[in-house]
Amino acid sequence: MTARVVLRGFGWRHAGRRAWAVRGVDLSVEAGERVLLLGPSGAGKSTLLAALAGLLSDDSGEQEGTVEVDGVDPRADRDRVGIVFQDPESQLVMARCGDDVAFGLENRGVPAGEIWPRVDEALRRVGFPYDRDRPTAALSGGEQQRLALAGALAPRPGLLLLDEPTANLDPAGAALVRRAVADAVTADTALVLVEHRVAEALPLVDRVVVLEPGGGVRADGPPEAVFAAHGDALAAEGVWVPGRTVPPRRATAAPGEALLTADGAALPPRLAPTDLAVRAGEALAVLGPNGAGKSTLALLLGGLLRPGAGQVAATRELAGRDAATAPHRWRAPALARRIGSVFQDPEHQFVTGTVYDELALGPRRTGHGEAAVRATVDGLLDRLRLARLARANPYTLSGGEARRLSVATALATAPRLLVCDEPTFGQDRRTWLELVDLFAELRDGGHGVVAVTHDADFVAALADRRLTLARDPAAVAA
Amino acid sequence: MNHTDSNRWRTIDIVVASVIAVAFGVIFWAWGLVWSATEGAFAFFPPAQTLLYGVWLMPAVLGGLVIRKPGAALYCETVAAVLSALLGSQWAGTVIPQGMVQGLGAELAFAAFRYRSFRLPTALLAGALTGVGAALFDFLVWNAEYDLTGYRLPYALLTVVSATIIAGAGAWALLRALLTTGALDRFPAARARTPI
Amino acid sequence: MISISPVAVPGAPLARRNPVAKVAAALVFSFTLLATLDPVAPAVAIGVELAVLPLFGIRYGVLARRAAPLLLSAAGIVVTLVLFAAERTGRTLVEAGPVAVTSGVLLTALGLALRMLAVALPGVIVFATTDPTDLADALVQNARAPARFAIGALAAFRLVPLLGQEWQMISMARRARGVDAGRNPVARLRLFVSTAFALLVGAIRRGTRLAVAMDARGFDAATPRTVARRQRFGPADGLLVAGAAALAGAALAVSVALGTFRPLIG
Ligand SMILES: Nc1ncnc2c1ncn2[C@@H]1O[C@H](COP(=O)(O)OP(=O)(O)OP(=O)(O)O)[C@@H](O)[C@H]1O
Ligand SMILES: Nc1ncnc2c1ncn2[C@@H]1O[C@H](COP(=O)(O)OP(=O)(O)OP(=O)(O)O)[C@@H](O)[C@H]1O
Ligand SMILES: [Mg+2]
Numbered sequence: 001m002t003a004r005v006v007l008r009g010f011g012w013r014h015a016g017r018r019a020w021a022v023r024g025v026d027l028s029v030e031a032g033e034r035v036l037l038l039g040p041s042g043a044g045k046s047t048l049l050a051a052l053a054g055l056l057s058d059d060s061g062e063q064e065g066t067v068e069v070d071g072v073d074p075r076a077d078r079d080r081v082g083i084v085f086q087d088p089e090s091q092l093v094m095a096r097c098g099d100d101v102a103f104g105l106e107n108r109g110v111p112a113g114e115i116w117p118r119v120d121e122a123l124r125r126v127g128f129p130y131d132r133d134r135p136t137a138a139l140s141g142g143e144q145q146r147l148a149l150a151g152a153l154a155p156r157p158g159l160l161l162l163d164e165p166t167a168n169l170d171p172a173g174a175a176l177v178r179r180a181v182a183d184a185v186t187a188d189t190a191l192v193l194v195e196h197r198v199a200e201a202l203p204l205v206d207r208v209v210v211l212e213p214g215g216g217v218r219a220d221g222p223p224e225a226v227f228a229a230h231g232d233a234l235a236a237e238g239v240w241v242p243g244r245t246v247p248p249r250r251a252t253a254a255p256g257e258a259l260l261t262a263d264g265a266a267l268p269p270r271l272a273p274t275d276l277a278v279r280a281g282e283a284l285a286v287l288g289p290n291g292a293g294k295s296t297l298a299l300l301l302g303g304l305l306r307p308g309a310g311q312v313a314a315t316r317e318l319a320g321r322d323a324a325t326a327p328h329r330w331r332a333p334a335l336a337r338r339i340g341s342v343f344q345d346p347e348h349q350f351v352t353g354t355v356y357d358e359l360a361l362g363p364r365r366t367g368h369g370e371a372a373v374r375a376t377v378d379g380l381l382d383r384l385r386l387a388r389l390a391r392a393n394p395y396t397l398s399g400g401e402a403r404r405l406s407v408a409t410a411l412a413t414a415p416r417l418l419v420c421d422e423p424t425f426g427q428d429r430r431t432w433l434e435l436v437d438l439f440a441e442l443r444d445g446g447h448g449v450v451a452v453t454h455d456a457d458f459v460a461a462l463a464d465r466r467l468t469l470a471r472d473p474a475a476v477a478a
Numbered sequence: 479m480n481h482t483d484s485n486r487w488r489t490i491d492i493v494v495a496s497v498i499a500v501a502f503g504v505i506f507w508a509w510g511l512v513w514s515a516t517e518g519a520f521a522f523f524p525p526a527q528t529l530l531y532g533v534w535l536m537p538a539v540l541g542g543l544v545i546r547k548p549g550a551a552l553y554c555e556t557v558a559a560v561l562s563a564l565l566g567s568q569w570a571g572t573v574i575p576q577g578m579v580q581g582l583g584a585e586l587a588f589a590a591f592r593y594r595s596f597r598l599p600t601a602l603l604a605g606a607l608t609g610v611g612a613a614l615f616d617f618l619v620w621n622a623e624y625d626l627t628g629y630r631l632p633y634a635l636l637t638v639v640s641a642t643i644i645a646g647a648g649a650w651a652l653l654r655a656l657l658t659t660g661a662l663d664r665f666p667a668a669r670a671r672t673p674i
Numbered sequence: 675m676i677s678i679s680p681v682a683v684p685g686a687p688l689a690r691r692n693p694v695a696k697v698a699a700a701l702v703f704s705f706t707l708l709a710t711l712d713p714v715a716p717a718v719a720i721g722v723e724l725a726v727l728p729l730f731g732i733r734y735g736v737l738a739r740r741a742a743p744l745l746l747s748a749a750g751i752v753v754t755l756v757l758f759a760a761e762r763t764g765r766t767l768v769e770a771g772p773v774a775v776t777s778g779v780l781l782t783a784l785g786l787a788l789r790m791l792a793v794a795l796p797g798v799i800v801f802a803t804t805d806p807t808d809l810a811d812a813l814v815q816n817a818r819a820p821a822r823f824a825i826g827a828l829a830a831f832r833l834v835p836l837l838g839q840e841w842q843m844i845s846m847a848r849r850a851r852g853v854d855a856g857r858n859p860v861a862r863l864r865l866f867v868s869t870a871f872a873l874l875v876g877a878i879r880r881g882t883r884l885a886v887a888m889d890a891r892g893f894d895a896a897t898p899r900t901v902a903r904r905q906r907f908g909p910a911d912g913l914l915v916a917g918a919a920a921l922a923g924a925a926l927a928v929s930v931a932l933g934t935f936r937p938l939i940g
């Protein structure tokens with residue numbers, strides 16, 4: 001099946017927002033074209049993909065202009081379009097992998113006899129390593145992402161839409177998914193891909209479209225031409241233009257005393273025994289493949305989980321007389337003052353109803369006056385470009401906005417030790433630089449920073465030391 | 479107000495109704511973890527059991543208030559019952575017909591208002607009628623052997639009262655609270671907001 | 675951990691039967707037994723249930739664990755009946771104020787406890803051996819349940835284990851942000867309520883997103899759905915239901931023959 005996309009003066013405003021998420025977009029994509037859709041965080045890329053997939057319903061906002069896929073509104077006929085979202089977990093429907101791929105085929109009325117051969121073919125095309133009966137709950141993030149891709153490919157869509165399909169994957173997993181996309185997309189399938197890290201996505205595409213945050217299309221054409229003509233301006237606006245390096249932010253002083261130590265800390269089967277020490281004035285990067293136990297380690301260091309074996313201990317430098325008890329047994333306010341945690345899934349972080357309250361919660365809980373709270377919150381809102389969203393509900397933010405907010409909530413109390421899980425994913429170049437600056441300032445002010453990350457640029461720019469967790473087959477099997 | 483005229487269920491109606499039922503199942507499970515000590519008391523002290531009963535009946539009323547379509551209350555309570563059977567509830571299979579009888583009670587209340595009113599009185603009536611369904615089932619099936627005035631009638635009355643207050647007024651208050659979170663923005667219950 | 679996957683040895687002859695047939699058999703068996711209040715018929719029925727257990731591929735230990743809460747409820751029945759029995763016939767064993775424990779009361783209590791066990795066990799057995807996906811398929815194909823509703827409910831069931839993890843994550847997030855309850859029971863109850871509320875909100879958000887993902891894959895398309903997994907209701911399945919009815923009837927017959935039968939109504 002082939003598909004041709006035409007947008008005329010397209011705009012969408014989400015219900016409850018005064019600003020348009022996207023506006024004035026004129027664009028056409030021919031069958032077989034492969035487009036990389038770029039733009040700063042919050043420019044409306046995800047919204048545009050949802051429109052192409054026919055997923056923006058009347059009750060969730062207001063539309064301007066028209067969207068057509070093969071001459072019809074995709075809301076009326078979604079058969080030509082396949083989409084893979086950023087978060088794999090909420091797009092798997094069935095309990096078994098094969099059934100999940102078959103789901104889309106059943107819905108489209110594919111004859112029963114054809115379903116299983118097509119399921120097997122789709123699974124083969126994405127290089128899925130397990131059989132059809134594997135429970136979807138027993139897959140790692142990268143495997144789930146590949147399964148979602150197979151589910152989108154099985155109905156043979158003419159238009160394939162991918163929204164940051166490799167976010168949160170380790171480099172090997174991301175390469176696998178990219179290869180699967182390259183192999184799977186046939187010559188007459190149109191592809192629209194959203195991905196901040198341009199360099200990695202370029203081999204998959206032959207055209208780049210840059211959205212302008214205020215409305216319209218900023219640039220459109222073959223990648224080399226676009227970057228040659230607008231490279232500097234785009235980089236300044238936040239696009240990761242290939243070939244432009246970022247300045248390193250090395251520590252300005254030698255690290256100070258240890259703040260927290262892990263001594264054979266383990267949580268079978270999620271994490272094998274691990275030793276480490278975090279020092280004041282030092283940024284420690286924790287690396288390792290998907291499923292190695294990095295997030296589990298972060299929760300242990302954050303005093304949120306009890307180690308199954310070994311121990312996590314704070315020093316007097318961090319906790320004073322409380323150093324005698326393990327962090328997971330501290331009362332919550334004491335914990336929040338000393339150790340800040342940023343969860344891997346930003347939405348896990350949120351406990352209030354507006355962006356402002358979310359940032360104000362920590363300072364209020366740790367006993368700051370309202371004037372001081374306001375100053376802290378306004379400063380963070382400005383630096384992370386969230387000021388116009390202060391009254392918004394945290395759950396309506398774009399992927400990158402939500403990530404920045406979750407990091408900012410932990411920064412707001414300026415804890416002596418900050419433990420972050422994937423703090424930079426989904427960021428455009430500008431907000432990324434801002435985040436790195438914030439972390440560097442904290443570190444140079446004598447705070448300790450632990451960052452779990454797959455982001456090689458981030459490690460290169462900031463990390464003073466790195467710890468790589470291996471995926472221990474014995475621990476995983478246990 | 480974006481009232482949906484059609485009685486056809488959207489996918490989001492079906493999934494969210496199911497999810498409400500499922501979430502209540504999980505909350506009950508977590509209740510067991512946190513307050514395992516109280517379970518014994520519930521088994522031995524019958525009035526406490528009827529208190530818990532009201533919470534069990536909440537999905538029916540809440541489902542009806544959120545979805546606002548014919549069958550919503552019945553569907554939610556039935557799905558909750560099937561889930562508790564799958565999770566290995568001690569009542570297993572019998573909860574399914576029981577859930578249907580209870581859901582039917584709330585359904586009748588919403589139908590009596592022709593699926594047009596979803597205010598507090600409707601919610602209270604829906605709670606009371608689910609309570610009647612539950613009480614009837616227990617009165618006939620489980621409590622036959624007990625003293626009529628000393629146990630069966632008070633038990634039935636307490637069930638209805640607890641259902642009216644907890645399931646009826648409780649679900650209504652819960653709906654108010656849910657609306658402020660923005661999670662129900664795509665449902666007719668969400669009123670116009672001031673844009674930001 | 676919370677889980678809804680079956681616990682049976684796969685391939686056991688009765689566990690493999692059509693899920694609709696299994697559920698129907700359990701309901702027929704249970705509801706037939708509800709008709710009597712005597713201890714004999716339920717005792718016979720429990721014997722039957724334990725005898726067919728191996729055919730369902732369930733080990734006795736597994737059943738004991740799943741049915742453990744039933745024993746607590748059975749004890750509850752005895753206590754409640756001692757306090758609130760309708761009639762107190764027979765020899766008085768213990769007397770304390772208004773409460774008289776007589777042999778008649780104890781016999782009735784035994785009957786009720788056995789009846790409760792006998793009625794509940796078939797459901798426990800059937801649901802312990804039934805996969806939710808198969809149940810939904812069979813409900814659509816063999817019981818004419820509307821497909822959109824069955825599949826929608828099934829998709830929500832997949833969230834059950836995820837919601838269990840979500841509960842932990844919400845608790846951790848609160849702690850990380852400086853919110854906890856300590857040992858104060860009132861504060862603990864309030865934290866429980868607010869965590870439960872956050873779980874419900876999160877679940878509705880997840881459900882909304884899942885519905886969008888399902889629509890993206892054509893779930894609400896006007897095209898009639900086809901089925902990838904065939905569920906058949908064969909003669910063996912019919913036999914299972916008939917057999918359940920016959921066995922429950924036999925249990926009642928034994929009770930009638932022994933003269934212990936006490937109908938629920940009348
Ligand atoms: N459901 C929603 N309700 C209200 N506003 C929304 C909703 N989803 C997105 N928005 C807003 O619309 C704007 C565009 O969001 P969108 O998710 O399309 O951005 P994006 O370009 O994908 O950004 P990112 O790179 O950070 O993912 C943002 O300002 C966001 O806050
Ligand atoms: N709540 C949980 N219960 C049981 N097992 C879990 C839980 N969370 C994670 N696991 C498992 O523990 C292992 C380590 O998980 P963890 O999330 O710590 O990995 P990770 O290194 O952070 O991976 P990623 O890079 O994908 O985020 C994985 O195999 C995972 O499936
Ligand atoms: Mg996005």
Ligand SMILES: [Mg+2]
Pocket residue numbers: 294295296344421
């Ligand atoms: Mg992780």
